[in-house]
Amino acid sequence: MAVRKDEKSGKWLVDVWIGVHRIRRLLPDKRTAELVEKDLKLKEARGEYLGIREVKAVTFEAFSRDYLKYVETNLSAGRYREVEILCRVTFVPFFGSRYLREITPKVVEDFKGERAKRVKASTVNESLNVLRAMLNLAVKWGHIQDNPVRQVKRLKLDAVEPPSLSAEESNRLLEACRENRSLYTFTALGLSTGMRLGEILNLTWADVDLRRGIVKVRPKAEAEGVTTWRVKTGDLRDIPVNDFLADVLARHPRHIASPYVLPNPKGGRYTRVNMQARLRKAGKEAGLSIHVHPHLLRHTFGTALVAGGVDLDTVRRLMGHTDIKMTMRYLHAAPDRLAGAVQTLPFGRPIAQNLDSRSGG
Structure with a gap:
């Protein structure tokens, strides 16, 4: 609506777009506001307009720079890197000018179509999710009135079971890591807690409480020897430690000058790329045919819990999922639970039993 009452001031607001320019003005009454709106529309029809509180038009490229500053301040460093790469490599080349x-919405549909020619459907959808978040902020900041991504459907995805390791494969991987103490502890943490790569790399000894038998997932503030880091979902959680992991952590050597559980030789954090490469190499040495990466350890954790009969909400809380739909991907590991569930229904009897009872009567 171009003319509406402003709740804060009690005045009437004219809020219209003329081309790429936004014009806003507070007026004392509705009648005056409607007259100003009509005047603006007449000016637009003639190719001119009244410059009343004109909001400067912003290009996508300029907006993306402001958005990245927002992400750097409010989200995790890992998320910032992901969004920065997506903006630089994908969004700005398409939307920039x-x-x-x-x-x-038509422009976004064109983007979706072009993107789908190069990457898989799930990656296209993730790009649209990031773009939607960006333009939601553009609406909030007053650059646009509506978010065009909201009217664009996501691509349909085929159901895919998360890959995971069997118990035998997990033990082979651990054995291949044994000569490298940091990599062994990293793998044990991933398999036994389901923590994300960033959560493990940012784990400090202050987060480990072996007396209570838990490890804590907490954000990190800048301090001596510690770099600022935010939890991906903002979900702080305490994860119980099993006997195997408790023994691994108790035996793990501590760096004299670093608070991190898994510091690099200089005492800082290992980079994500470094740990990914080392784990991939260990997977090959273990003779595993599956591509081994840090998130595979997390999938293995979730799959093993569900297969072991743990209820989905408990798995969700342990893994830090905000949406149980993410956790439901692991139901494939427990088909017997679904079959057993329907057998508990209290009504009816098998047809054969009904026929036998009739013939006997």
């Missing part, structure tokens, strides 16, 4: 006002 367009004004935000010019990005319509």
Whole structure:
């Protein structure tokens, strides 16, 4: 609605777009506001307009720089890197010179189509999710009135079971890591807690409480020897430690000058790429045919819990999922639970039993 009452001031607000320009003005009454709106529309029809509180048009490229500053301040360092790469490599080359006002649902559909030619459907959908978050902020900041991504459907995804390791494969991987103490502890943490890569790399000894038998997932503030880090979902959680992991952590050597459980030789954090490469190499040495990466350890944790009969909400809480739909991906590991569930229904009897009872009567 171009004319509406402003709840804070009690006045009437004219809020219209003329081309790529946004014009806003508070007026004392509805009648005056409607007259100003009509005047603006007449000016637009003639190719001119009254410059009343004009909001400067912003290109996507300029907005993306402001958005990245917002992400750097409010989200995790890992998320910042992901969004920065996506903006630089994907979004800016496609949307860069367009004004935000010019990005319509049709333009977003064109982007989706082009993206789908190069990457898998799940990656396209993740790109759309990030773009939607960006333009939600553009709405909040007053650059545009509506988010065009909201009208664009995501690509349909085929159901895919998360890959995981069997118990035998997990033990082979641990054995291949045994000569490298840090890698062995990293793998034990991933398999026994389901922690994400960033959560393990940022784990400090202050987060480990072997007396209570837990490890804590907590954000990190800048301090001596510690780099600022935020939990991905913002979900702080305490994860119980089993006997195997408790023994691994108790035996793990501590770096004299570092608070991290798994510091690099200089006492800082290992990079994600470094740990990914080392784990991939260990997987090959273990003779595993599956591609081994840190998130595979997390999938193995979730799959093993569900297969062991742990209820989904408990698994969700242990893994830090905000949406139980993420946890439901692991139901494939327990088909017998589904079959057993329907057998508990209290009504009816098998047809054969009904026929036998009739013939006997």
